[in-house]
Amino acid sequence: MNAYNFEFQIKTKIKFGRNKITEIPAILRKENRKKLMIVVDQGIKQAGILAKVTDALADQVDYCIFDQVEPDPTLAIVSAGVQYAVEEEADAILAVGGGSPIDSAKAIRSALESEKMDTEAELTSRQCLLITVPTTSGSGSEVTKTIVITDSHNKHKFAATSDELAPEISIVDPELTRTLPASLTAIGGMDALSHCVEAYTSKDAVLPFEMIATKGIQMVNDNLRPAVGNPDNMDARTGMSLASLFGGIAFSNCGLGLVHAIAHPLGGKYKIPHGLVNSMILAEVMNFNLISNPAKFANIARLMGVDTSQMTEMEAAHRSIEEVRNLVSDISIHSTLSDFGIENLEEIAELALEEKVMLKSNPRPVRKEDIVQILENLL
Numbered sequence: 001m002n003a004y005n006f007e008f009q010i011k012t013k014i015k016f017g018r019n020k021i022t023e024i025p026a027i028l029r030k031e032n033r034k035k036l037m038i039v040v041d042q043g044i045k046q047a048g049i050l051a052k053v054t055d056a057l058a059d060q061v062d063y064c065i066f067d068q069v070e071p072d073p074t075l076a077i078v079s080a081g082v083q084y085a086v087e088e089e090a091d092a093i094l095a096v097g098g099g100s101p102i103d104s105a106k107a108i109r110s111a112l113e114s115e116k117m118d119t120e121a122e123l124t125s126r127q128c129l130l131i132t133v134p135t136t137s138g139s140g141s142e143v144t145k146t147i148v149i150t151d152s153h154n155k156h157k158f159a160a161t162s163d164e165l166a167p168e169i170s171i172v173d174p175e176l177t178r179t180l181p182a183s184l185t186a187i188g189g190m191d192a193l194s195h196c197v198e199a200y201t202s203k204d205a206v207l208p209f210e211m212i213a214t215k216g217i218q219m220v221n222d223n224l225r226p227a228v229g230n231p232d233n234m235d236a237r238t239g240m241s242l243a244s245l246f247g248g249i250a251f252s253n254c255g256l257g258l259v260h261a262i263a264h265p266l267g268g269k270y271k272i273p274h275g276l277v278n279s280m281i282l283a284e285v286m287n288f289n290l291i292s293n294p295a296k297f298a299n300i301a302r303l304m305g306v307d308t309s310q311m312t313e314m315e316a317a318h319r320s321i322e323e324v325r326n327l328v329s330d331i332s333i334h335s336t337l338s339d340f341g342i343e344n345l346e347e348i349a350e351l352a353l354e355e356k357v358m359l360k361s362n363p364r365p366v367r368k369e370d371i372v373q374i375l376e377n378l379l
């Protein structure tokens with residue numbers, strides 16, 4: 001693919017802005033929906049965020065709550081959600097949370113639709129409406145057509161992509177991220193940065209999404225430090241909500257790369273939070289990919305505030321890696337892979353090589369020994 005030869009369509013209607021969740025009852029009325037199933041996890045409930053959403057529904061909406069979502073959702077959780085939706089006759093699903101509740105809700109809606117194909121009446125019934133409400137800034141899952149589900153038997157995460165998985169509506173209300181703890185703000189922000197960097201440097205990058213991804217890189221650089229350092233800085237929080245959204249839109253259309261190919265087996269096997277894995281490996285993978293497109297990596301340095309006017313292109317490109325390392329250090333992420341007892345690098349490398357969709361868009365061809373070397377450099 002080349003950057004000036006493309007087609008694209010974004011299925012999801014995005015409503016972005018503070019206090020946008022108050023519009024949910026009107027949306028459901030307009031869509032003529034009778035029963036809403038809210039999909040959340042316990043963390044969202046305990047943080048009081050679910051209450052903010054149900055307050056916004058007031059007594060205008062008939063709703064039920066499926067709260068069994070866990071981090072790294074499994075097929076069993078999806079199956080329980082489908083059963084509950086059928087029992088409750090839900091015709092709309094509202095996913096409230098980070099990547100786990102949103103991915104679960106996408107999978108539940110998708111499975112629900114295939115179950116409905118049994119009778120003629122069901123075939124003609126309308127699709128269950130899916131609305132996403134992100135409460136973290138990072139996964140971008142609110143707008144993507146991708147889900148990541150854990151196969152608990154094989155301790156492996158797998159990603160599925162399909163147009164049907166994309167939500168119809170996403171309500172991105174930065175107010176909901178106000179109480180997000182600093183550590184989750186930090187690793188979510190690094191996930192968003194990874195999406196933007198991988199989409200921008202992807203072999204399948206096309207111009208409209210390069211523009212979105214580069215703006216996302218700039219927004220992470222401008223806003224992640226103040227969002228971590230001062231939780232009430234709503235301008236920074238708003239910037240990070242936008243960066244997450246931009247990352248999701250960009251990688252949905254340009255693909256990801258080696259960071260995520262390595263992150264999935266590491267996350268699946270060692271239960272390391274996704275954003276934390278990315279924080280640990282992003283700079284090292286950029287270092288490996290750098291020679292595939294020095295001009296783009298030099299531009300990343302500029303987007304991260306470096307004056308490259310007196311540098312060669314390669315000097316500037318190397319500075320992008322330094323800037324990512326500085327950012328990770330500034331937001332107090334000091335973990336390394338050694339902290340998690342990572343062993344058997346060969347096995348991780350083999351599993352990463354199975355992530356063929358991601359490796360196809362990685363800017364540099366990858367061999368098993370390259371992945372082992374990257375991991376060794378991180379121990």
Ligand SMILES: [Fe+2]
Nearest residue numbers: 139191195274
């Ligand atoms: Fe990610």
